[in-house]
Amino acid sequence: MVQEFDKVGVVGLGTMGAGIAEVFARAGFDVIGVEIDQAALDRGRGHVDKSLSRAVAKGKLTEEERSGIDSRLVFTTSREDLADVDLVVEAVPERMDLKRDVFGDLDRICKTETILATNTSSLSVTEIAALTGRPGKVVGLHFFNPAPVMKLAEVITTVSTDPETADVVTEVAKRIGKTPVTVGDRAGFVANALLVPYINDAIRLYERKVATREEIDEAVKKAAGLPMGPLTLADMVGLDVCLAVMDVLWEEYRDKRYAAAPLLRRMVAAGRLGRKSGRGFYGDG
Ligand code: CAA
Numbered sequence: 001m002v003q004e005f006d007k008v009g010v011v012g013l014g015t016m017g018a019g020i021a022e023v024f025a026r027a028g029f030d031v032i033g034v035e036i037d038q039a040a041l042d043r044g045r046g047h048v049d050k051s052l053s054r055a056v057a058k059g060k061l062t063e064e065e066r067s068g069i070d071s072r073l074v075f076t077t078s079r080e081d082l083a084d085v086d087l088v089v090e091a092v093p094e095r096m097d098l099k100r101d102v103f104g105d106l107d108r109i110c111k112t113e114t115i116l117a118t119n120t121s122s123l124s125v126t127e128i129a130a131l132t133g134r135p136g137k138v139v140g141l142h143f144f145n146p147a148p149v150m151k152l153a154e155v156i157t158t159v160s161t162d163p164e165t166a167d168v169v170t171e172v173a174k175r176i177g178k179t180p181v182t183v184g185d186r187a188g189f190v191a192n193a194l195l196v197p198y199i200n201d202a203i204r205l206y207e208r209k210v211a212t213r214e215e216i217d218e219a220v221k222k223a224a225g226l227p228m229g230p231l232t233l234a235d236m237v238g239l240d241v242c243l244a245v246m247d248v249l250w251e252e253y254r255d256k257r258y259a260a261a262p263l264l265r266r267m268v269a270a271g272r273l274g275r276k277s278g279r280g281f282y283g284d285g
Pocket of ligand 1: 019051054055121143146147148149150192225231237242
């Protein structure tokens, strides 16, 4: 069954979606990347091109391999082109109205066997599945930033997910070189339920002026052997994404541990979202 999987759609080609499209194309899948308009499509294609060029420059990919990958990637602004794919991974912004629009279209357009996956990090996969007439074929497939590098893929199942759907998606995750873990549909799933409150705590320390941003980052990096400190990581993940995860944890558990740091909320309100907006905890020159 899994062997027959060869066509994948990716809806939304922001940082995550572009990385996800790249991962599938590198693993030999035919990929159709979909964006809302030509400008967004060009930006998405630009993300993939940049990442592949970097891999070629570093000698990690030959020119020949690169052209093979390019030939497997198709970019379009028409969701209708997804009629025939085996799996769709949705990676549009974290708003339920957008998910409703995308999943409504996918449910109508894609063949009945197509599995619909969401890369959401803060919305309920169960609610997203309920937007379709095929909730048994809807799962979360949650990647980590940068998607081409990070090895984890959370496979999020709901009370409605068919066991076979979860099995197929788990196998597909292995085929693209990820380590899948199956988790239930609870706020933050597993990784973000631990990682984002840790980032939030680092913001609280910073807000209380316990140490500078550099000292906080350096302390954690050196103490725990992590590749980057929590404030650098927050900038990379996006402060809006961090806040959305904190708010969903708070909504679900009403536990003070999960209250977003006031500074995090204010920075998002001010449009300081981290790397994607050019300014977060860093980037102020
Ligand atoms: N796209 C593609 N490849 C990238 C990349 C990107 N954006 N950024 C880095 N890379 C690749 C590099 O090409 C390099 O590849 P090779 O080893 O094959 O040469 C490799 O990653 C290491 O990169 P660098 O040497 O440039 O830099 P680094 O050693 O500092 O690593 C990092 C960069 C991989 C981002 C590393 O700092 C890291 O792992 N940071 C932690 C990331 C993390 O925790 N992510 C999870 C965030 S939580 C999340 O995403 C979930 C959510 O829902 C919020």
